[in-house]
Amino acid sequence: MQTDGNPYMIELTAIHKRYLLKQALTDIDLQIRTGTIVGLLGPNGSGKSTLMKMIAGLIYPTSGMIQVAGRTPDVHNKKHIAYLPEIDHLYGWMTVAETLRFLSGFYSDWQADKAAALMETLELDGKQKMRNLSKGMRARLKLITAFARNVPLILLDEPFSGIDPPSRAKIIRSIISEFQSEEQTILLSTHTVSESEPMFDDVIFLHQGRVKLFDSAENLRSTYGCSLENIWEKVYT
Numbered sequence: 492m493q494t495d496g497n498p499y500m501i502e503l504t505a506i507h508k509r510y511l512l513k514q515a516l517t518d519i520d521l522q523i524r525t526g527t528i529v530g531l532l533g534p535n536g537s538g539k540s541t542l543m544k545m546i547a548g549l550i551y552p553t554s555g556m557i558q559v560a561g562r563t564p565d566v567h568n569k570k571h572i573a574y575l576p577e578i579d580h581l582y583g584w585m586t587v588a589e590t591l592r593f594l595s596g597f598y599s600d601w602q603a604d605k606a607a608a609l610m611e612t613l614e615l616d617g618k619q620k621m622r623n624l625s626k627g628m629r630a631r632l633k634l635i636t637a638f639a640r641n642v643p644l645i646l647l648d649e650p651f652s653g654i655d656p657p658s659r660a661k662i663i664r665s666i667i668s669e670f671q672s673e674e675q676t677i678l679l680s681t682h683t684v685s686e687s688e689p690m691f692d693d694v695i696f697l698h699q700g701r702v703k704l705f706d707s708a709e710n711l712r713s714t715y716g717c718s719l720e721n722i723w724e725k726v727y728t
């Protein structure tokens with residue numbers, strides 16, 4: 492995946508997405524800089540997952556243009572994008588360690604040493620059977636599978652759902668420390684704004700499928716004179 496001097500990992504121009512009966516995204520223009528962690532915030536149904544799936548090349552816009560590292564995303568982008576995977580289809584009889592080995596076979600960029608280190612940091616037991624994992628443990632495993640890959644773009648859709656607050660704090664610290672700012676870009680959607688705030692370089696606030704605010708976290712805080720969480724309250728209430 493080449494960026495050829497282009498400072499933007501993701502460029503969206505006049506994007507509209509309509510499902511059969513529902514307009515999900517309207518007139519989205521965004522440019523996401525390479526080497527940043529970007530927060531994608533918004534209430535339920537504001538279009539976060541739709542935007543993520545589109546950037547991952549899993550669904551297509553109704554109109555408009557998307558460029559990811561200078562090319563239109565399609566299913567082949569899986570090679571270059573780690574999209575927080577659905578793991579529910581994986582074999583329940585396998586252990587966590589077997590599952591990671593199984594997944595490693597699909598990705599030439601898999602870093603087994605990193606997966607092992609993250610297993611330790613996130614306190615996941617390799618001997619546990621997949622079918623016995625709690626919701627929070629499954630969420631941890633998803634994060635490990637995303638960060639074990641050496642890819643330029645990581646898309647994390649609600650990575651903290653089901654994870655308890657102390658573990659969330661630990662995971663956020665590990666995302667910050669694992670982030671390779673020269674080479675990587677992370678787009679992360681979440682409802683846990685206050686805890687996630689320290690991670691974000693830039694923040695997108697979506698509202699009813701439109702971009703309500705998009706700026707650096709620092710500019711937003713100084714413009715509004717408060718934290719992102721308080722901005723959230725001002726924007727959405």
Ligand SMILES: Nc1ncnc2c1ncn2[C@@H]1O[C@H](COP(=O)(O)OP(=O)(O)OP(=O)(O)O)[C@@H](O)[C@H]1O
Nearest residue numbers: 510511513515533534535536537538539540541542
């Ligand atoms: N496959 C689909 N078919 C029809 N409508 C859909 C589909 N997926 C999403 N929608 C609708 O599009 C809108 C945006 O949904 P989306 O899942 O992108 O929002 P979200 O911000 O990720 O929500 P949440 O925070 O609840 O996960 C919603 O009104 C939703 O009902």
